[in-house]
Amino acid sequence: MKIYMENKPELSQEKKVLEKILGHKALILIIFGVLIRFSMLFYYYYTHIIDPGRSWGDMGLYYDNNLISPPLSIFILDILRFLSFESIEIFIFWGFFCDLLTTLMFYFVIKNFNIKYANYAFGLFIVNPFFFLNNSFSLESCGYHITDAFFFFFLFIALFFYPKEQVYSRYLFYIFLGLSMCTKYYTIPAVGFFFLKYLVEKDWSEMKIFVLSIFPILILFLIIPLFITDWLLDVLISWNNMGTYIPLYIKVIPPAILIILFIFLRLKKSDPFEISIISTLITASFMVFTFIYLRWFQCILFYGILKEREYSSFSLNLGFIKREIKITNHLITFYLSFLAVIFSYLLIIIVY
Numbered sequence: 001m002k003i004y005m006e007n008k009p010e011l012s013q014e015k016k017v018l019e020k021i022l023g024h025k026a027l028i029l030i031i032f033g034v035l036i037r038f039s040m041l042f043y044y045y046y047t048h049i050i051d052p053g054r055s056w057g058d059m060g061l062y063y064d065n066n067l068i069s070p071p072l073s074i075f076i077l078d079i080l081r082f083l084s085f086e087s088i089e090i091f092i093f094w095g096f097f098c099d100l101l102t103t104l105m106f107y108f109v110i111k112n113f114n115i116k117y118a119n120y121a122f123g124l125f126i127v128n129p130f131f132f133l134n135n136s137f138s139l140e141s142c143g144y145h146i147t148d149a150f151f152f153f154f155l156f157i158a159l160f161f162y163p164k165e166q167v168y169s170r171y172l173f174y175i176f177l178g179l180s181m182c183t184k185y186y187t188i189p190a191v192g193f194f195f196l197k198y199l200v201e202k203d204w205s206e207m208k209i210f211v212l213s214i215f216p217i218l219i220l221f222l223i224i225p226l227f228i229t230d231w232l233l234d235v236l237i238s239w240n241n242m243g244t245y246i247p248l249y250i251k252v253i254p255p256a257i258l259i260i261l262f263i264f265l266r267l268k269k270s271d272p273f274e275i276s277i278i279s280t281l282i283t284a285s286f287m288v289f290t291f292i293y294l295r296w297f298q299c300i301l302f303y304g305i306l307k308e309r310e311y312s313s314f315s316l317n318l319g320f321i322k323r324e325i326k327i328t329n330h331l332i333t334f335y336l337s338f339l340a341v342i343f344s345y346l347l348i349i350i351v352y
Helices: 002-023 024-052 058-065 071-082 086-110 118-126 128-137 147-163 169-183 189-201 205-226 230-242 251-264 272-287 302-306 330-349
Strands: 311-315 322-328
Touching: 002 118, 002 189, 024 086, 024 118, 024 128, 058 086, 058 147, 071 086, 071 169, 071 205, 086 118, 086 128, 086 147, 086 230, 086 302, 118 302, 128 330, 147 169, 147 272, 169 189, 169 205, 169 230, 189 205, 189 251, 205 230, 251 272, 272 302, 302 330, 311 330, 322 330
Parallel strands: none
Antiparallel strands: 311 322
C-alpha cells in the first residue's frame, strides 16, 4: 500500500505530460512535417557533396531542359533557372521552396473550407506519407517534382477562393483553375464537365463566369502556343510512345468509362470542387498506362481532407490516458495513405 501511494503522484505527473502532448498534437505534427522537409533538403545536399556524380533525378533533368512540360511550366522553369545563377544547388533549393510553399498553402484552403479541426487536419496532411513520398522524399535521388508544385500552387489558390460567396471569387476560382491546367494537364477534363453541367442546368450566369474566366487563360497558354511553336504538338503526340508502351485504344478505355459514369451518375449532383478532383482522376487513369506511378492519383487526398465527415467515435481508456477518438475522413485518408505508399513501391518493384 505504501508503494502504491508513493508511485501514484509519479503516474499522475506522467499522465499530465501525456495529456499536454496530445493537447498540442496538431502543432507537433505541423512542426514535424516542416522539419522532415528541411531534413530531406539537407540530405540531398549531403549525399551529393560526398558523391558529386549522384543523379539529381527529375530536378537535374529540368535544370538541363524542359522535358515535356506545358508552356506555362516552361516559362516558370526558365525564371527559376535564371534565378539559380547557373547553380544546380540553388535550383534544388527552388524545388524545396516550391514544395514547402504549396504544402503550407493548403492550410489556408482547409481554413476556408471551414474544417472543424483545421489545425489537426493540416497536421495530418503535412505528414501524410503518400503526399510526402510523391513530392519530397527519395533516397536514391532528389525527390522534388517541381512542375507538380506549380500545379498545386495554382490549384490551391483556386480552392482558396472556391468557398467564398462573392462573385469575384467565382471568377478567380476559374482563372486559377485554368492556370493549374496550363502547368499540368491534370484538370483539363473539368472544362468539358463544367460546360456540360451549366448547359444542362441552364445556369447561364455561372456559364458566363466560367467562359469569361477560364477560356482566355486556356487560349493564351495552351491554344496559341500550339500554333506559334513547332514542338508542342509533337510533344503531345509523342507522349503516348513514352514509358510503358500500351496501345492508345487501350489507354482511353478507363478514362472513357469514368467520364460516362460521372456524366450519367454524378454530374448533376456534383459541385465544382468535386468536378476538379474527378477530372484529375480521369487524367490519371490515362497517364498511368504510360508511366505506371500511383502519384498521378494523389489529388484524391484533397477530396478526402476537404469533404469533412465524422463516421463514428469511441472512448479510449488505457488507465494512464482517457480520450474520445473520432473516426473522421482526415484519419481515414491518413491511414489509407500508408496502403497507397505500399502499393506504390509494389508497382515500382513489379514494373520497373
